[in-house]
Amino acid sequence: MHIPDGYLSPATCAVLYTGAAPFWYVALRRVRKALHTRLVPLISLFAAFSFVIMMFNLPLPGGTTGHAVGIGLAAVVLGPWAAMLAVSIAIVIQALFFGDGGITAIGANCFNMAIAGALVAYAVYRILAGRAAIGSARRVMAAGLAGYVAINVSALLAAIEFGIQPLLYRDATGAPLYCPYPLSVAIPAMMLGHLTIAGFAELTVSAGVVAFLQRSDPSLLKTTAGRGAALAEPAAGRAMRPLWAGLGALLLLTPLGILATGSAWGEWMARDFSNPAVRHEIAATSFQQAAPLRAPEGLARLSQIWTAPFARYAPPYIRSAAFGYLLSAMFGAGLIVLACLTVGRLFGRKEPAT
Amino acid sequence: MKLLDGHGGFLERTIEGMHAGLERAVAAEHSAAGGGLLQRLDARVKVVGLLSLILAAALATRLWVIAAIFALAVVLAVLSRVPLRVLAARAWIGALAFTGAIAVPALFLTPGVALYRLPGLHWTVTAQGLTTASYLLLRVITAATLALLLEFTTPWVQVLKALRVFRIPVVFVAILGIASRYILLLLETAHEMFESRKSRSVGALEGAERRRMAVGSAGVLLSRTFQLSGDVYLAMQARGFRGEVHLLDDFAMKRLDWLALAGFAALAAAAVWAAR
Amino acid sequence: MMLFETAHLTYRYDRLTAVEDLSISIREGSRVALVGANGSGKSTLLRILDGLYFGQEGAVRFRGEELTEERFADDAFAFSFRRQVGLVFQNADVQLFNPTVFDEVAFGPLQLRWPKSEVRERVHEALERFGIAHLKDRVPHRLSGGEQKRVALASVLVLDPAVLLLDEPTAALDPRSQSQMIDLLVEWGGGAKSVITATHNLADLEDIADRCLVLDGGRVVAEGAPAEILRDRELLERTNLVHAHRHRHRSGEAHSHPHIHSGDVERSD
Numbered sequence: 001m002h003i004p005d006g007y008l009s010p011a012t013c014a015v016l017y018t019g020a021a022p023f024w025y026v027a028l029r030r031v032r033k034a035l036h037t038r039l040v041p042l043i044s045l046f047a048a049f050s051f052v053i054m055m056f057n058l059p060l061p062g063g064t065t066g067h068a069v070g071i072g073l074a075a076v077v078l079g080p081w082a083a084m085l086a087v088s089i090a091i092v093i094q095a096l097f098f099g100d101g102g103i104t105a106i107g108a109n110c111f112n113m114a115i116a117g118a119l120v121a122y123a124v125y126r127i128l129a130g131r132a133a134i135g136s137a138r139r140v141m142a143a144g145l146a147g148y149v150a151i152n153v154s155a156l157l158a159a160i161e162f163g164i165q166p167l168l169y170r171d172a173t174g175a176p177l178y179c180p181y182p183l184s185v186a187i188p189a190m191m192l193g194h195l196t197i198a199g200f201a202e203l204t205v206s207a208g209v210v211a212f213l214q215r216s217d218p219s220l221l222k223t224t225a226g227r228g229a230a231l232a233e234p235a236a237g238r239a240m241r242p243l244w245a246g247l248g249a250l251l252l253l254t255p256l257g258i259l260a261t262g263s264a265w266g267e268w269m270a271r272d273f274s275n276p277a278v279r280h281e282i283a284a285t286s287f288q289q290a291a292p293l294r295a296p297e298g299l300a301r302l303s304q305i306w307t308a309p310f311a312r313y314a315p316p317y318i319r320s321a322a323f324g325y326l327l328s329a330m331f332g333a334g335l336i337v338l339a340c341l342t343v344g345r346l347f348g349r350k351e352p353a354t
Numbered sequence: 355m356k357l358l359d360g361h362g363g364f365l366e367r368t369i370e371g372m373h374a375g376l377e378r379a380v381a382a383e384h385s386a387a388g389g390g391l392l393q394r395l396d397a398r399v400k401v402v403g404l405l406s407l408i409l410a411a412a413l414a415t416r417l418w419v420i421a422a423i424f425a426l427a428v429v430l431a432v433l434s435r436v437p438l439r440v441l442a443a444r445a446w447i448g449a450l451a452f453t454g455a456i457a458v459p460a461l462f463l464t465p466g467v468a469l470y471r472l473p474g475l476h477w478t479v480t481a482q483g484l485t486t487a488s489y490l491l492l493r494v495i496t497a498a499t500l501a502l503l504l505e506f507t508t509p510w511v512q513v514l515k516a517l518r519v520f521r522i523p524v525v526f527v528a529i530l531g532i533a534s535r536y537i538l539l540l541l542e543t544a545h546e547m548f549e550s551r552k553s554r555s556v557g558a559l560e561g562a563e564r565r566r567m568a569v570g571s572a573g574v575l576l577s578r579t580f581q582l583s584g585d586v587y588l589a590m591q592a593r594g595f596r597g598e599v600h601l602l603d604d605f606a607m608k609r610l611d612w613l614a615l616a617g618f619a620a621l622a623a624a625a626v627w628a629a630r
Numbered sequence: 631m632m633l634f635e636t637a638h639l640t641y642r643y644d645r646l647t648a649v650e651d652l653s654i655s656i657r658e659g660s661r662v663a664l665v666g667a668n669g670s671g672k673s674t675l676l677r678i679l680d681g682l683y684f685g686q687e688g689a690v691r692f693r694g695e696e697l698t699e700e701r702f703a704d705d706a707f708a709f710s711f712r713r714q715v716g717l718v719f720q721n722a723d724v725q726l727f728n729p730t731v732f733d734e735v736a737f738g739p740l741q742l743r744w745p746k747s748e749v750r751e752r753v754h755e756a757l758e759r760f761g762i763a764h765l766k767d768r769v770p771h772r773l774s775g776g777e778q779k780r781v782a783l784a785s786v787l788v789l790d791p792a793v794l795l796l797d798e799p800t801a802a803l804d805p806r807s808q809s810q811m812i813d814l815l816v817e818w819g820g821g822a823k824s825v826i827t828a829t830h831n832l833a834d835l836e837d838i839a840d841r842c843l844v845l846d847g848g849r850v851v852a853e854g855a856p857a858e859i860l861r862d863r864e865l866l867e868r869t870n871l872v873h874a875h876r877h878r879h880r881s882g883e884a885h886s887h888p889h890i891h892s893g894d895v896e897r898s899d
Contacts, residue, residue, distance in 0.1 A: 004449070004494055004497070005408060005412065005493065005494060005497030005498070006411075006412065006490055006493030006497055007494075013412070028523070028525070032597075036597060037587070037590075037591065037595060037596060037597040038583075038587055039525075039597075040525065040528055040595075040599065041532070041583045041584075041586040041590060041727075042583045042587070043533075044528075044529045045533070045536055045579050045580070045582055045586065047533040048533045048534075048539075048579070049540060049575060049576060049579040052372075052537065052540045052541055052544050052575065053572060055368065055372055055544075056368055056544075056568060057365075057568075058364065059364045059561060059565050060565075061561060063561070065364045065367065073572075085529075089526075089529055089530060090533070092530065093530065093534055093537065095501075096501075096504075096505070096510070097379070097382070097510050097513075097534065098375060098378060099444065099445065099448075099501055099502055102497060103405065103408060103497070104408060104412055171415050171485070172415075173466070173485060174465075175466065175481075175486040176460075176486045176489075177415060177486070178489070178490070180460040180463070180483075180486040180487070180490065181459075181460065185463070204565055204568075205569065205572060208565065208566070208568075208570075209572050209576060211569075212569060212570060212572075212573030213573060213576070213577075216573060217577050220576070220577070220580060383769070509730075510729075511729045511733065514729075531728065532727055532728070534729060535727065535769065535771065536727075539771055542771075582723070582724065585721065585724040588677065588724075589724050589727060590727065591682060592680055592682060592712070592716070592717045592719075593712065593737055593741055593785070593786070593789075594708070594709060594713075594738055594741035594742050595737075595741050596705065596708060596741070600740040601740070602740055602749060602750070
């Protein structure tokens with residue numbers, strides 16, 4: 001799922017390079033602080049391993065085979081920051097020396113797979129594994145799911161990057177200049193392959209190798225076990241800061257959503273069905289199938305039940321659309337974070353000071 | 355002995371893939387030592403020049419501009435003794451197959467002026483669909499050709515050192531260098547592991563068995579990786595490594611290099627201007 | 631002042647004791663062989679002498695200075711030590727970690743912050759001296775065993791250390807490369823340089839060392855000139871450097887010969 005050159009506009013590529021750079025910078029500093037002189041040999045060797053793993057043709061259920069990126073495994077064994085660096089290095093080598101993945105797309109590929117992938121995989125692993133013993137089956141499952149979720153998040157990011165291309169970049173005749181498929185096609189197309197094949201390949205590698213290591217070399221699993229070993233963050237609060245910063249940056253970018261004119265596929269209101277302009281749009285994004293003349297009954301009934309507080313992401317008392325978007329995003333993200341923290345408090349226990 | 359697909363076919367394919375990787379590295383090294391036009395240039399000029407052409411192709415909003423850059427790339431390839439069949443085999447076929455498959459639906463799905471209706475089916479090729487598919491294919495193939503040119507005319511160690519031109523921190527260049535050096539080793543180790551497992555597996559293997567084999571190899575490789583990293587760390591320390599990396603390069607700009615750099619800059623600028 | 635001195639040195643890792651209560655001293659300008667089978671602790675001892683491992687108990691001194699982790703944290707001391715003592719690892723895949731031969735030989739001088747022009751000069755000189763100038767842009771991976779060992783030696787000797795530590799220098803080499811290696815060492819060793827070689831290859835002992843320390847289970851069990859050690863059949867068998875090989879002839883007679891393994895080449899005495 002390495003994005004080649006030509007699918008993303010240079011502007012998109014530049015944004016993703018710029019987005020990746022701070023993560024690389026932070027990762028380098030953190031890993032250097034944790035590993036000191038060991039940084040160079042460890043990251044180099046793991047990057048080489050990562051590269052080779054990506055070449056493995058993994059047998060999957062149903063007789064298919066797939067390739068894994070190994071980001072789940074990397075995050076579990078090295079922690080998010082070192083994993084981010086190692087897999088980025090592997091991606092750069094693939095692009096420059098083996099023609100696999102575009103050179104302008106290196107930033108995008110690293111952002112999707114190495115950076116977002118490592119952070120998501122680590123988060124999922126730590127949440128699911130909790131305080132289980134290093135050799136427990138729970139950790140195997142957690143690692144597997146971490147890999148699965150991470151690769152799907154990477155795929156989703158790539159799908160979004162693909163999907164906004166025809167929206168933003170067209171030539172004088174209206175022909176898309178880069179990826180021609182809008183979100184409505186890009187997202188299902190990407191997710192189908194990743195929720196199934198690629199996801200399971202990732203799950204197999206993460207879970208399988210963690211299980212193998214539990215028997216052969218459990219010390220390799222210590223760093224992310226959360227017990228104050230070499231790469232564990234000294235204070236959870238400080239560790240989270242770059243993640244908060246990343247979330248903040250994403251929030252600020254949400255007004256970009258306004259650029260998506262019209263409504264997302266499937267997100268139509270009951271009254272849209274009688275609006276000719278919207279009907280035309282529905283048809284255009286649904287393979288030329290005309291929309292029914294009246295809103296489907298079920299849709300009409302259910303749409304009476306709930307009126308969202310921030311209808312259409314635009315609270316009525318906020319006049320600027322962009323600000324309204326931003327506000328909704330912050331509110332939404334805030335709700336999710338609050339929910340997660342509450343769940344964490346309820347089901348977790350305070351970690352003892354090490 | 356060719357194993358039937360589904361009975362260890364994954365082993366075969368993995369081995370083939372690794373073998374192809376190793377073989378490509380050798381071929382590139384060999385080509386980079388040849389006596390063509392690009393081989394004679396300073397690595398930094400090539401890195402900056404070829405990458406700016408890739409960028410120009412990415413920025414272009416006119417099909418003919420991309421086509422022109424592609425033509426230029428092919429000419430440079432020929433002048434650098436990279437034969438067309440190598441370009442075709444290593445850069446074009448893969449790119450065309452993959453992107454071709456992706457581009458075909460766009461012919462019909464892109465809204466716009468109808469051009470041609472497929473007899474039988476009710477699918478219409480639109481002018482915009484044709485244009486967009488062409489953009490995609492041309493860009494992909496142009497970028498792939500230019501990237502291959504860099505790979506096949508410059509020893510990769512020099513490409514890495516040339517990256518310093520972009521102010522990439524030395525530590526990353528060092529890591530890239532050491533990682534590449536060990537990729538070859540690990541590829542061979544994995545290759546041997548798979549070959550020996552292949553020769554030991556008689557008859558059909560159950561799905562779970564095969565998965566275990568693949569995953570077990572990955573696990574063994576990971577342990578070996580960590581072991582190597584520990585030993586390499588000692589070897590580096592023994593030679594005075596204290597955390598700071600120092601590189602030495604052999605770069606020196608000659609007149610030909612300045613000319614080439616100017617040439618690349620002019621072409622890239624022209625491409626960007628022509629596409630306004 | 632002794633070159634190296636250890637006092638009750640003990641080194642443990644995991645649950646193994648690799649070196650136990652070791653007290654030895656090595657003089658300047660001497661050529662010493664640490665002889666022992668695999669697992670006898672000789673490799674570990676070399677790494678301790680090179681300041682890569684630090685014992686849990688006891689002390690190591692190099693020219694009177696104690697080698698501790700704290701001492702090595704000081705840049706000045708570390709650079710000075712690394713300049714004076716060089717270690718050639720057994721495994722070429724570990725020793726040669728740079729992308730090209732040139733980079734490998736240049737690594738040491740660059741780390742020691744020599745000026746770049748001087749580095750270039752010295753590297754070319756070393757490449758010439760070891761007959762590997764034609765390999766300078768090659769990837770270490772695709773060199774032959776003998777070529778790799780020469781690159782390894784060049785990369786350490788370019789710094790012109792006073793002490794050379796060698797871990798199994800002839801292991802995994804074909805006989806011709808082995809003899810070339812020995813020649814190189816003998817030639818370089820002549821003079822005020824000190825060479826400490828860890829080996830289980832008894833065949834070259836007399837060429838490469840004036841004094842042998844036999845190790846077994848992390849302890850020194852014997853000491854003496856090579857000729858003495860080689861004569862002590864019982865010692866060699868006890869420390870697993872030699873084994874008795876029994877075979878039957880067609881006539882029914884049973885013979886027992888001691889077998890000496892020189893690297894991968896077997897010959898019976």
